[in-house]
Amino acid sequence: MTNLNEYMTAVGERARRAARQMARADVGTKNRALMAIAELIDARQSMLLEANAKDMKSGQANGLDAALLDRLELNEARIQSMSDGLRQIVALPDPVGEISDLNYRPSGIQVGHMRVPLGVVGIIYESRPNVTADAAGLCLKSGNAAILRGGSEAFHSNQAIALCVKEGLEKVGLPSEAVCLIDTVDREAVGLLIRMKEYVDVIIPRGGVGLIKRVSAEATVPVLKHLDGVCHTYIDDHADIKKSIAVAFNAKTQRYGTCNTTETLLVSKGIADQILPELCDLYREEGVELRGCDATRALVEGVATATDEDWGTEYLAPILSIRIVEGLDEAMDHISQYSSGHTEAILTEDYARARRFLREVDSSSVMVNASTRFADGFEYGLGAEIGISTDKLHVRGPVGLEGLTTQKFVVLGDGHIRQ
Amino acid sequence: MTNLNEYMTAVGERARRAARQMARADVGTKNRALMAIAELIDARQSMLLEANAKDMKSGQANGLDAALLDRLELNEARIQSMSDGLRQIVALPDPVGEISDLNYRPSGIQVGHMRVPLGVVGIIYESRPNVTADAAGLCLKSGNAAILRGGSEAFHSNQAIALCVKEGLEKVGLPSEAVCLIDTVDREAVGLLIRMKEYVDVIIPRGGVGLIKRVSAEATVPVLKHLDGVCHTYIDDHADIKKSIAVAFNAKTQRYGTCNTTETLLVSKGIADQILPELCDLYREEGVELRGCDATRALVEGVATATDEDWGTEYLAPILSIRIVEGLDEAMDHISQYSSGHTEAILTEDYARARRFLREVDSSSVMVNASTRFADGFEYGLGAEIGISTDKLHVRGPVGLEGLTTQKFVVLGDGHIRQ
Numbered sequence: 005m006t007n008l009n010e011y012m013t014a015v016g017e018r019a020r021r022a023a024r025q026m027a028r029a030d031v032g033t034k035n036r037a038l039m040a041i042a043e044l045i046d047a048r049q050s051m052l053l054e055a056n057a058k059d060m061k062s063g064q065a066n067g068l069d070a071a072l073l074d075r076l077e078l079n080e081a082r083i084q085s086m087s088d089g090l091r092q093i094v095a096l097p098d099p100v101g102e103i104s105d106l107n108y109r110p111s112g113i114q115v116g117h118m119r120v121p122l123g124v125v126g127i128i129y130e131s132r133p134n135v136t137a138d139a140a141g142l143c144l145k146s147g148n149a150a151i152l153r154g155g156s157e158a159f160h161s162n163q164a165i166a167l168c169v170k171e172g173l174e175k176v177g178l179p180s181e182a183v184c185l186i187d188t189v190d191r192e193a194v195g196l197l198i199r200m201k202e203y204v205d206v207i208i209p210r211g212g213v214g215l216i217k218r219v220s221a222e223a224t225v226p227v228l229k230h231l232d233g234v235c236h237t238y239i240d241d242h243a244d245i246k247k248s249i250a251v252a253f254n255a256k257t258q259r260y261g262t263c264n265t266t267e268t269l270l271v272s273k274g275i276a277d278q279i280l281p282e283l284c285d286l287y288r289e290e291g292v293e294l295r296g297c298d299a300t301r302a303l304v305e306g307v308a309t310a311t312d313e314d315w316g317t318e319y320l321a322p323i324l325s326i327r328i329v330e331g332l333d334e335a336m337d338h339i340s341q342y343s344s345g346h347t348e349a350i351l352t353e354d355y356a357r358a359r360r361f362l363r364e365v366d367s368s369s370v371m372v373n374a375s376t377r378f379a380d381g382f383e384y385g386l387g388a389e390i391g392i393s394t395d396k397l398h399v400r401g402p403v404g405l406e407g408l409t410t411q412k413f414v415v416l417g418d419g420h421i422r423q
Numbered sequence: 424m425t426n427l428n429e430y431m432t433a434v435g436e437r438a439r440r441a442a443r444q445m446a447r448a449d450v451g452t453k454n455r456a457l458m459a460i461a462e463l464i465d466a467r468q469s470m471l472l473e474a475n476a477k478d479m480k481s482g483q484a485n486g487l488d489a490a491l492l493d494r495l496e497l498n499e500a501r502i503q504s505m506s507d508g509l510r511q512i513v514a515l516p517d518p519v520g521e522i523s524d525l526n527y528r529p530s531g532i533q534v535g536h537m538r539v540p541l542g543v544v545g546i547i548y549e550s551r552p553n554v555t556a557d558a559a560g561l562c563l564k565s566g567n568a569a570i571l572r573g574g575s576e577a578f579h580s581n582q583a584i585a586l587c588v589k590e591g592l593e594k595v596g597l598p599s600e601a602v603c604l605i606d607t608v609d610r611e612a613v614g615l616l617i618r619m620k621e622y623v624d625v626i627i628p629r630g631g632v633g634l635i636k637r638v639s640a641e642a643t644v645p646v647l648k649h650l651d652g653v654c655h656t657y658i659d660d661h662a663d664i665k666k667s668i669a670v671a672f673n674a675k676t677q678r679y680g681t682c683n684t685t686e687t688l689l690v691s692k693g694i695a696d697q698i699l700p701e702l703c704d705l706y707r708e709e710g711v712e713l714r715g716c717d718a719t720r721a722l723v724e725g726v727a728t729a730t731d732e733d734w735g736t737e738y739l740a741p742i743l744s745i746r747i748v749e750g751l752d753e754a755m756d757h758i759s760q761y762s763s764g765h766t767e768a769i770l771t772e773d774y775a776r777a778r779r780f781l782r783e784v785d786s787s788s789v790m791v792n793a794s795t796r797f798a799d800g801f802e803y804g805l806g807a808e809i810g811i812s813t814d815k816l817h818v819r820g821p822v823g824l825e826g827l828t829t830q831k832f833v834v835l836g837d838g839h840i841r842q
Contacts (some may be wrong), residue, residue, distance in 0.1 A: 028783050113793050246836030254840035336522045364447050374532050374836030386533045393837045397645045398817040401832045413820045417793030419666030421673035
């Protein structure tokens with residue numbers, strides 16, 4: 005335990021020191037580092053596959069289930085997509101150093117904002133080894149140092165990827181300690197990491213709800229978290245029927261396991277009989293299990309009863325809860341009560357209702373006439389995302405490079421003193 | 424205890440409900456409420472003075488010291504400045520609802536940001552009763568609900584001001600519960616408030632370091648805090664001597680008790696002998712006690728020795744520590760080690776060094792050729808400030824209306840589905 009403490013403190017000190025160097029690195033150097041890492045990952049494909057084979061073997065021996073093993077597995081395509089991801093980050097503009105709103109004040113000083121890195125970002129993640137490359141790339145480009153703590157099941161894969169990162173950094177003269185992979189499987193390391201306020205500026209947990217809840221409950225370092233996505237699509241009675249059916253169908257069925265998938269469909273009672281029979285048939289053809297309120301069940305045969313628990317559940321599965329509401333106000337009340345604050349959409353052709361929904365619904369993404377499935381960093385043009393925040397402070401919704409930065413005030417004078 | 428729990432939960436529920444109404448209030452209504460509150464405060468001057476007299480009387484009986492009693496006291500001028508402050512907030516633009524960066528994406532959807540209130544803001548403060556009006560005004564204008572917890576010594580004054588706020592809100596049809604003053608002096612109420620994650624979105628402690636540290640350590644709700652201001656002014660060897668002496672003098676002596684006052688002066692050794700003898704004379708004429716490094720003491724007679732503790736101390740008093748450094752790098756190393764991250768200034772005529780200092784110093788305000796005393800919300804043009812954040816996340820430096828808001832993504836489509 006003392007050894008672990010010492011080890012973690014040493015990691016923190018190294019990362020803090022590297023963070024100062026990263027903060028002043030210019031964009032050309034950072035981009036060359038990203039390219040060098042991408043090349044190393046490509047060149048060492050067979051080494052990465054070997055390391056991953058070790059993890060897969062012990063995963064199988066430890067009885068990991070098929071889904072976990074799938075997330076853990078690296079193959080040629082996945083390795084290629086890691087290096088491609090790094091090359092995409094090269095193409096993104098560097099947010100660091102941008103000065104905005106620089107204005108003269110009556111005193112004569114100029115005051116503005118400068119965008120700067122957060123400092124040291126701690127990332128705690130589970131099985132997918134590609135997070136090692138993605139997270140390192142995003143932190144590097146945004147001028148931060150990163151402390152990475154991957155899942156123990158991916159130990160060898162993560163080590164092999166982290167070696168590419170370190171060598172790439174060194175190649176261009178950046179400190180290899182800008183990306184520190186914690187190389188102990190001791191679970192207590194996480195407990196220490198999330199309390200190292202002196203060395204870590206923000207913790208980003210990436211993984212299941214269990215991990216995120218535990219980290220949030222115990223961390224004293226601020227946490228950027230994405231808990232769950234109980235997303236709603238509301239079909240207003242001024243909706244276009246054909247468009248709405250297509251969008252509501254897509255929002256549920258385009259993928260099931262993603263946090264931006266619609267889990268509850270709200271339908272205004274004025275339009276329910278024109279929408280639900282046809283839409284429910286489509287869902288069923290796709291194999292979606294339907295659970296509804298009494299009014300829904302009266303309108304569509306064979307729909308199971310939705311309980312109060314259903315309204316608050318992120319299914320991540322081909323299950324949909326459906327509720328018929330009086331209109332916009334009841335829909336927004338339902339959302340206010342049950343939403344996790346991730347993403348909600350209204351489908352309507354009515355200008356005033358669209359405007360109210362956009363203003364009044366308090367979620368990280370609010371949409372009009374679009375599938376909730378659009379809520380992610382790539383679709384929004386952030387280029388890449390390190391997570392999706394359902395918190396309100398600092399950053400909300402998909403978090404890209406800018407979310408890994410903060411702003412400081414800059415003041416320019418010419419010998420100005422305060423009167 | 425159960426009663427207190429129930430009471431606080433009821434307050435939280437009321438504030439949360441009111442927050443939804445405040446979020447959709449238009450700027451005209453919010454401004455009318457601010458004007459109504461200002462008028463009530465003016466009209467009830469004698470009532471406020473009476474309430475304050477009760478607090479002053481028990482403060483004296485309880486042996487509060489002169490400084491505390493001074494902060495507690497209301498008089499005609501202070502009451503006038505409360506209502507003037509509210510009228511100034513009327514003049515500020517409403518940040519809520521601003522849509523920015525609305526761009527078309529390749530998929531055809533439009534994606535942008537909308538600025539929205541945080542929700543419920545909890546403010547914990549000490550003796551000054553004017554905070555009740557200031558904080559209520561800023562939260563109201565930014566579309567938030569506020570839960571206020573003032574110091575027990577200002578109980579009657581705060582109640583009387585809060586009554587004006589509530590009546591002003593009601594007068595224009597806004598929920599009076601948008602500003603809830605906790606009307607128990609039970610200290611445990613603070614402990615509950617800072618853990619009511621369900622009802623409170625952010626806690627802002629305003630007061631001494633003791634209060635802020637306790638709140639930060641125990642809160643599970645995110646805290647926007649301003650801890651202390653160990654601010655530095657660095658005089659580079661390419662500084663203009665006359666300007667630098669004037670700025671460094673102002674930065675220390677314009678006021679002593681403020682967090683943006685310079686506490687440590689760093690001087691490059693190449694210019695120290697042209698600066699320090701004259702500047703130290705000026706400080707001494709003003710009654711400032713000087714503590715310095717060995718080199719400073721060799722250059723200027725009668726300077727006491729600065730200990731390692733001095734470098735990390737916010738004096739809030741006519742004391743200054745002085746260190747002679749090799750140059751820019753050593754100055755920035757010193758700042759990195761001892762600064763509280765509040766405000767630092769470089770005095771130089773050298774372009775490249777000014778540019779490096781601006782980029783590399785990691786504090787909430789970084790200045791060139793200006794007095795650190797400028798670091799506040801009024802001087803920066805925020806109009807008013809609810810505090811100065813030395814945190815990195817969410818908001819940094821003086822926090823005005825915008826710091827009391829967050830951004831959500833808005834997505835506009837026309838039946839768009841994800842492929």
